[in-house]
Amino acid sequence: MKAHIKIPYLLIPIPLAAATLLSFSCFQATPRVAAEITIAAPPLEQNALLYVAAEKGFFARHGLKVDIKNFDTGPAAMAAVRDGLAQIAETAEFPLVADALNGGDFRIIAANDRFENDYLVARKDGGISTLADLRGKRIGVSLHTITEFFLSRFLVLNEIAANAITLVDIKPADFVASMADKKVDAIVAWQPAVSKIVALVPGNATVWNVQADQRVYGILVCRGPWLETHGREAEALLASLQEAKSFLSANPSKARAIVAKKLAYDDSYLASIWPKHQFGLTLDFSMVAAMEDEARWMIKNRLTEATILPDFARLIYVDALDAVNREGVNMMR
Numbered sequence: 001m002k003a004h005i006k007i008p009y010l011l012i013p014i015p016l017a018a019a020t021l022l023s024f025s026c027f028q029a030t031p032r033v034a035a036e037i038t039i040a041a042p043p044l045e046q047n048a049l050l051y052v053a054a055e056k057g058f059f060a061r062h063g064l065k066v067d068i069k070n071f072d073t074g075p076a077a078m079a080a081v082r083d084g085l086a087q088i089a090e091t092a093e094f095p096l097v098a099d100a101l102n103g104g105d106f107r108i109i110a111a112n113d114r115f116e117n118d119y120l121v122a123r124k125d126g127g128i129s130t131l132a133d134l135r136g137k138r139i140g141v142s143l144h145t146i147t148e149f150f151l152s153r154f155l156v157l158n159e160i161a162a163n164a165i166t167l168v169d170i171k172p173a174d175f176v177a178s179m180a181d182k183k184v185d186a187i188v189a190w191q192p193a194v195s196k197i198v199a200l201v202p203g204n205a206t207v208w209n210v211q212a213d214q215r216v217y218g219i220l221v222c223r224g225p226w227l228e229t230h231g232r233e234a235e236a237l238l239a240s241l242q243e244a245k246s247f248l249s250a251n252p253s254k255a256r257a258i259v260a261k262k263l264a265y266d267d268s269y270l271a272s273i274w275p276k277h278q279f280g281l282t283l284d285f286s287m288v289a290a291m292e293d294e295a296r297w298m299i300k301n302r303l304t305e306a307t308i309l310p311d312f313a314r315l316i317y318v319d320a321l322d323a324v325n326r327e328g329v330n331m332m333r
Contacts, residue, residue, distance in 0.1 A: 140187035
């Protein structure tokens, strides 16, 4: 006959047990905020992962309280970081190239998008229907930005001498008005200004892609000193955005709805430009090659006092993305 062994019950007063369970339940429901991060970013669809992560609570899930503040341009977002108004900026790679050539201390955490959105728009009633018609015309461009870089290369590829046209410096806020008022005959602009210009002159616009298969990189950058002591926060940020990428891939229409609401975009417009974007977290040598190409152009056109290319690969912080999405890293380890 087997002996029966009595196991004593764990004696916990009922009120104490209930309080313990309640405390545990509250802890599970409300993650502790480990850090607060302000991200400066231009209000554009290239920031879809940021908007989705904020809307779906992915930042909070990873212990972050994130405030996304709007700035007109990528350079303005980087300036906000320099001025201590934000810790991270979202920008195209071109301003980072200029910063590096001038001895700046910004570092790249990850690219969050690769996209095509820069176009040359011309008015047919200004006498421009073919590329040859550009000669002798006034072309608007935001000088010292990536649009001027793309236009310069576009002209070379199409055998149009730089002195055959007249460049007019147009600020991004004035892209649409400059074409409406016929201040210029054509303009290099980015979305959504391009679509607004085309809608403004229906049937009277000719549009060319000026990027020549070189996509713009939307990148997340911060200053080196901040990164030295906030590596864990950078990793948590990217983990949140990786969740946003998974949500976006599985629910593209819902992700578009989040972005459309955030930016007050028409859903049909956003659906039309969505395929021009490759959302996802990456770090690879193609981005480095693009930055080197842009740096050579800046040096050649004397937009910097630098004469030697920076080592852009050394400006890239790999550790955070390597921990979150190793497949997205294609850099020498």
